[in-house]
Amino acid sequence: MRLPDRAVVFVGPMAAGKTSLGKRVAKELGVPFVDTDAVFVRQHGQIAEFFTTHGEAEFRRIEAEVIAAELAVPGGRIVALGGGAVLRESTRELLAGHPVVLLMTTQEAVLRTANLARRPLLRDDPEAWGRILAERKPLYDEVADVTYRTDRATKEQLARRVAQWARSFGKKSAPQPGAEAATPPNRSES
Numbered sequence: 754m755r756l757p758d759r760a761v762v763f764v765g766p767m768a769a770g771k772t773s774l775g776k777r778v779a780k781e782l783g784v785p786f787v788d789t790d791a792v793f794v795r796q797h798g799q800i801a802e803f804f805t806t807h808g809e810a811e812f813r814r815i816e817a818e819v820i821a822a823e824l825a826v827p828g829g830r831i832v833a834l835g836g837g838a839v840l841r842e843s844t845r846e847l848l849a850g851h852p853v854v855l856l857m858t859t860q861e862a863v864l865r866t867a868n869l870a871r872r873p874l875l876r877d878d879p880e881a882w883g884r885i886l887a888e889r890k891p892l893y894d895e896v897a898d899v900t901y902r903t904d905r906a907t908k909e910q911l912a913r914r915v916a917q918w919a920r921s922f923g924k925k926s927a928p929q930p931g932a933e934a935a936t937p938p939n940r941s942e943s
């Protein structure tokens with residue numbers, strides 16, 4: 754079993770665990786970890802402030818550029834996206850060429866553990882989490898190769914399981930023009 758020689762990408766709703774689990778899986782596999790929100794923050798400052806000053810549309814435009822640049826880097830690594838990254842069609846198209854892990858959780862678990870202040874879409878209305886998920890769920894399902902629930906297992910257990918999945922993946926080929934991608938159906942793991 755070997756790792757894919759491209760980024761394994763984590764997607765999913767806000768506070769599902771993309772950043773924290775992505776970091777652990779990268780460590781487990783001995784590959785670099787990149788969080789595209791962290792790249793954004795290094796270049797443009799805190800996301801909540803950016804939303805206030807420049808608006809969500811401008812955030813989405815730059816976010817898509819950051820993601821495209823990170824996904825173009827060759828080699829095995831883990832890339833965690835922000836929860837709304839899948840809204841962009843160009844990003845979804847790029848994800849077709851990568852193994853994609855969807856992390857799911859529940860609103861109850863998120864409201865228990867997450868730091869909401871740094872998430873502008875939840876700061877004033879934490880209950881918006883469920884509504885936003887309902888809107889985006891079809892997009893997550895469209896891009897995902899496998900789904901893990903993060904409210905049912907410890908980070909340690911999940912990191913091992915996802916790392917194992919990434920090692921065994923290794924085969925997904927980038928889509929060829931005019932050909933259908935040989936994508937395995939999205940599997941649901943616990």
Ligand SMILES: Nc1ncnc2c1ncn2[C@@H]1O[C@H](COP(=O)(O)OP(=O)(O)O)[C@@H](O)[C@H]1O
Binds near residue numbers: 769773
């Ligand atoms: N099993 C788990 N897997 C991942 N994160 C978990 C888990 N259980 C609790 N958490 C917590 O949930 C929060 C997820 O935050 P984060 O990793 O920033 O999510 P995201 O990047 O998806 O928004 C963190 O505070 C993390 O410690």
Ligand SMILES: O=C(O)C1=C[C@@H](OP(=O)(O)O)[C@@H](O)[C@H](O)C1
Binds near residue numbers: 768790836837874
């Ligand atoms: O879902 C979203 O629209 C967002 C999710 C955030 O990332 P996390 O999913 O890592 O919290 C961050 O990109 C921004 O606050 C917007």
Ligand SMILES: [Mg+2]
Binds near residue numbers: 771773788790833835
């Ligand atoms: Mg994150």
